[in-house]
Amino acid sequence: MxxxxxxxxxxxxxxxxxxxxxxxxxxxxxxxxxxxxxxxxxxxxxxxxxxxxxxxxxxxxxxxxxxxxxxxxxxxxxxxxxxxxxxxxxxxxxxxxxxxxxxxxxxxxxxxxxxxxxxxxxxxxxxxxxxxxxxxxxxxxxxxxxxxxxxxxxxxxxxxxxxxxxxxxVKPRMPLSSVLMQDQYKQDSHVDNINTYDETVREYYRTRTGGKKDSSWSEEMKKLIGKxxxxxxxxxxxxxxxxxx
Amino acid sequence: MxxxxxxxxxxxxxxxxxxxxxxxxxxxxxxxxxxxxxxxxxxxxxxxxxxxxxxxxxxxxxxxxxxxxxxxxxxxxxxxxxxxxxxxxxxxxxxxxxxxxxxxxxxxxxxxxxxxxxxxxxxxxxxxxxxxxxxxxxxxxxxxxxxxxxxxxxxxxxxxxxxxxxxxxVKPRMPLSSVLMQDQYKQDSHVDNINTYDETVREYYRTRTGGKKDSSWSEEMKKLIGKxxxxxxxxxxxxxxxxxx
The missing domain is CATH 3.40.109.10 (NADH Oxidase)
Known part of the structure; x- marks a missing residue:
């Protein structure tokens, strides 16, 4: 860098x-x-x-x-x-x-x-x-x-x-492997990447809020785009x- | 800077x-x-x-x-x-x-x-x-x-x-005074700013193309969004x- x-x-x-x-x-x-x-x-x-x-x-x-x-x-x-x-x-x-x-x-x-x-x-x-x-x-x-x-x-x-x-x-992001693809769109790994990232986000919120916020990325996405x-x-x-x- | x-x-x-x-x-x-x-x-x-x-x-x-x-x-x-x-x-x-x-x-x-x-x-x-x-x-x-x-x-x-x-x-931009406004949208000065910028753009094209391209910003805009x-x-x-x- x-x-x-x-x-x-x-x-x-x-x-x-x-x-x-x-x-x-x-x-x-x-x-x-x-x-x-x-x-x-x-x-x-x-x-x-x-x-x-x-x-x-x-x-x-x-x-x-x-x-x-x-x-x-x-x-x-x-x-x-x-x-x-x-x-x-x-x-x-x-x-x-x-x-x-x-x-x-x-x-x-x-x-x-x-x-x-x-x-x-x-x-x-x-x-x-x-x-x-x-x-x-x-x-x-x-x-x-x-x-x-x-x-x-x-x-x-x-x-x-x-x-x-x-x-x-700094808020952690989705694994880069889920975002950068080669030649064609690949969604095979989305579920695994979301599961991995869900835990990262849960840990981030727990640490930042002293345990008050306990949520994953997919839970946040459900709230956001599920309506x-x-x-x-x-x-x-x-x-x-x-x-x- | x-x-x-x-x-x-x-x-x-x-x-x-x-x-x-x-x-x-x-x-x-x-x-x-x-x-x-x-x-x-x-x-x-x-x-x-x-x-x-x-x-x-x-x-x-x-x-x-x-x-x-x-x-x-x-x-x-x-x-x-x-x-x-x-x-x-x-x-x-x-x-x-x-x-x-x-x-x-x-x-x-x-x-x-x-x-x-x-x-x-x-x-x-x-x-x-x-x-x-x-x-x-x-x-x-x-x-x-x-x-x-x-x-x-x-x-x-x-x-x-x-x-x-x-x-x-570097391609010259519109005068900043036309883009950054205070508290409310002001369009009084748009025509003056466009006229000024038209000459800047004409000069830029002339220089860059050795005189081959002779056009202003407003002429380019007519071509772009006039259709x-x-x-x-x-x-x-x-x-x-x-x-x-």
Whole structure:
């Protein structure tokens, strides 16, 4: 490993931050690192709203299902998939934006994720902690109203950045042999790998919670995907002009 | 800037590689760095198929619309959104996978992008060049058949990794002021920013092609989103169990 892969492999989410704010120069450096990520056909379908207003931060913390670090982190950003800007460019050239394509939704969402992950790595390289906030998708319409997001823009996730005031363990991952395959998809070993990983996860939770949480990965997956996930998302996205066709 | 943000900000796609292969240890380090990225509720909805077979590589290069570096790069990977593995875990616990949710499609696709971008940074930190291959989505059903992808798995993009045999310029991005906003979405300055960026992009193409390519960002956007993008994607995704509801 080198210093960069050590940094990447030491990632864990931080949910408790000191009061220290981030300088404007540091935020700019992080955002320029985000912009430098690959983007599909240079569409750059990303806008980032930095939320500074304390009441708005509190509101977003509640929308996210009660995550207080959304309000308390040194800085908080909402990463948006933005087809409004390229649509405007298209129209400036006399074109008609062929809106609503599922492919465009996918391209914009991936652009956002690549951009954000570069921001995360840049932030962590400066000793900051991070936490992605997918919970904003609990209330995507309300988030959109609060941030005045126009049509063809939707909030993909939030991101807390700040100086860490905790030092949690790295969460163990699935065995790599279950994830990296050669030439063709192989699922023969999934059950064995899940069984192995279940014990790893159970031990991780036991240690981290002093025995209070006793659960395996497959138990967590049953809770997570054994029921409907945010069933409002399809209609919300359609209302913003995404995934209509 | 520090060494990491310098690395991030020096990204450009590489489309010409030397013959040098990647060692198994290097690939493992890159993939472990990918696995370490954040994942929504630890669902780890990512599988990566490394394609070694020369005929399959050639076939994928053609599916991608004729991109020869898919066949010639030191290594080639297809990054797949994988809800098959968590579904299997859910069923091992007696649960029923609530399949087809748009939210799950989004979560899995973002998981893939975060994982892949960490792989990209890890690879570049070792001097490798990279190129994302969204063009696999020209023929997603054919790619899925070739790689024997099961239901609830789809190919998001490919990734070429290899030692660079070219040294292209970094492509300039949109002014940051157009991308990073404070508290609320602001589109007042979009037109000015697009006009400024149009000239930057025109100059970049002129320089890079010795005057052969004379185009602006907004002209490129008109070509890109002024027509339907991969209209087969919605039906393809549905056939794999994604975005049904």
């Amino acid at each position: 080198n210093a960069v892969t050590e940094l990447l492999q030491s990632h864990r989410s931080i949910r408790k931050f000191t009061d220290e704010k981030l300088s404007a120069a540091l935020i700019e450096e992080i955002m320029l690192s985000g912009q430098a990520a690959a983007t599909s056909s240079n569409v750059q379908a990303v806008s980032v709203i930095q939320v500074n207003d304390p009441e708005a931060r509190q509101q977003l913390a509640e929308y996210a299902g009660g995550q207080p670090y959304v309000a308390s982190a040194g800085a908080f950003f909402v990463f948006c998939a933005d087809l409004n800007r390229p649509a405007q460019a298209c129209e400036m050239q006399g074109g008609d934006f062929a809106s609503g394509m599922t492919e465009q939704f996918l391209i914009a969402s991936i652009d956002v994720a690549l951009f954000a992950q570069n921001c995360v790595v840049a932030a962590q390289s400066h000793g900051l902690g991070i936490c992605y906030i997918g919970g904003l998708r609990n209330k995507p319409a309300e988030v959109s109203t609060l941030l005045k997001l126009p049509h063809n823009v939707y909030p993909v996730f939030g991101l807390c950045l700040g100086f860490p005031d905790q030092n949690p363990e 409907e996930s945010r069933p409002h998302m399809r209609e919300f996205l359609a209302s913003k002009g995404f995934t209509l066709r | 520090n060494a990491v943000t310098e690395l991030l900000q020096s990204h450009r796609s590489i489309r010409k590689f030397t013959d040098e292969k990647l060692s198994a240890a290097l690939i493992e380090e890159i993939m472990l760095s990918g696995q370490a990225a954040a994942t929504s509720s630890n669902v780890q909805a990512v599988s990566v198929i490394q394609v070694n077979d020369p005929e399959a590589r050639q076939q994928l290069a053609e599916y991608a619309g004729g991109q020869p570096y898919v066949a010639s790069a030191g290594a080639f990977f297809v990054f797949c959104a994988d809800l098959n593995r968590p579904a299997q875990a859910c069923e091992m616990q007696g649960g029923d996978f609530a399949s087809g949710m748009t939210e799950q499609f989004l979560i899995a696709s973002i998981d893939v992008a975060l994982f892949a971008q960490n792989c990209v940074v890890a690879a570049q930190s070792h001097g490798l060049g990279i190129c994302y291959i969204g063009g696999l989505r020209n023929k997603p059903a054919e790619v899925s058949t070739l790689l024997k992808l099961p239901h609830n798995v789809y190919p998001v993009f490919g990734l070429c990794l290899g030692f660079p045999d070219q040294n292209p310029e 339907e993008s991969r209209p087969h994607m919605r039906e393809f995704l549905a056939s794999k169990g994604f975005t049904l509801r």
